[in-house]
Amino acid sequence: xxxxxxxxxxxxxxxxxxxxxxxxxxxxxxxxxxxxxxxxxxxxxxxxxxxxxxxxxxxxxxxxxxxxxxxxxxxxxxxxxxxxxxxxxxxxxxxxxxxxxxxxxxxxxxxxxxxxxxxxxxxxxxxxxxxxxxxxxxxxxxxxxxxxxxxxxxxxxxxxxxxxxxxxxxxxxxxxxxxxxxxxxxxxxx
Numbered sequence: 001x002x003x004x005x006x007x008x009x010x011x012x013x014x015x016x017x018x019x020x021x022x023x024x025x026x027x028x029x030x031x032x033x034x035x036x037x038x039x040x041x042x043x044x045x046x047x048x049x050x051x052x053x054x055x056x057x058x059x060x061x062x063x064x065x066x067x068x069x070x071x072x073x074x075x076x077x078x079x080x081x082x083x084x085x086x087x088x089x090x091x092x093x094x095x096x097x098x099x100x101x102x103x104x105x106x107x108x109x110x111x112x113x114x115x116x117x118x119x120x121x122x123x124x125x126x127x128x129x130x131x132x133x134x135x136x137x138x139x140x141x142x143x144x145x146x147x148x149x150x151x152x153x154x155x156x157x158x159x160x161x162x163x164x165x166x167x168x169x170x171x172x173x174x175x176x177x178x179x180x181x182x183x184x185x186x187x188x189x190x
Contacts, residue, residue, distance in 0.1 A: 003127035004081060006134055008159065008166065012075035014121035014174065015114055015153055017146050020062035023108040024186040026053055045113065045181040059113040059181075065103060068146050070155030071121030079134055086134075090156070094140040097154070102147040112148035112182040117174035124168035126161055138162045149182040 030044050033052045049056050056062060073095070077088040103110055128134060142158035159166040 002130040004130050004132075005125055005127055006161070007080040007125045008123065008139075008168075009078040009080075009120055010071045010075045010122040010156065010159075011078065011120050012071055012118070013177075014069070014071040014075070014117045015155060016060070016067075016069045016117060017115075017148070017153060017155070018060050018063040018067045018113045019065035019146075019148070020111055020113075021065060021103075021105060021108050022111050022183075022186075026056075027109065027183075027186040029053065042181045045111065046179060062111065062113065065110060066100060066146070068100070068144055068153075068155050068157070070144070070157050073141075073143070073154045073156070075121060075156065077136075077139070079136075081134060088136050088139075090141060092136045094137060096140060096142050097145050098142065098157075099145045100147065102149070109184045109186050110149070112180075114148065114151075114153070114180045114182060115176055116178040116180075118177050119174035121174060122156060122159065122168045124159065124166045126164070126166050128161075149184050150180075151182070 030041055030052055034041055034044060044052055045059055050058060073090045075090060077090065077093070079086045079088065138161055140160040141156050142160065144155050144157045146153045146155060159168060
């Protein structure tokens with residue numbers, strides 16, 4: 001049976017989120033550095049974390065509690081078949097949520113590094129039978145719900161059509177729009 005190609009592109013806003021556990025000792029070292037250099041903590045976390053905490057690396061390497069990338073649920077889904085493009089909203093699909101709860105620790109805090117990206121956050125293609133019509137209800141979005149100190153982010157992590165995974169290209173063409181560092185206060189037992 002012959003097939004026809006379905007191209008899918010998801011465009012709009014998305015995020016890259018890296019989460020890591022930091023000890024109160026590390027937070028104090030960063031605070032002391034900020035006082036000595038008259039800089040703010042977010043600047044250190046954004047650029048220069050590896051200079052203050054030598055074993056940490058850049059923010060995107062601080063992902064021992066997870067590293068997530070994907071479009072959010074306000075994105076538009078573009079489907080192209082035989083050169084004809086159709087647009088859909090994510091709420092027209094089937095959505096499956098997987099929660100990534102915010103971990104807590106007695107001996108430190110979670111720091112979440114969150115970028116805001118805009119552009120093509122996913123693209124790929126798959127085939128359906130030549131006589132079959134594309135059905136948006138057969139498209140399933142697997143969504144990670146990432147909880148941070150200040151927010152909950154729903155990120156599209158995987159696509160499936162009629163139960164079959166769609167191999168995508170991920171963040172293929174995005175522009176960074178903002179960067180946030182979210183953290184709780186660190187309370188050492190005294």
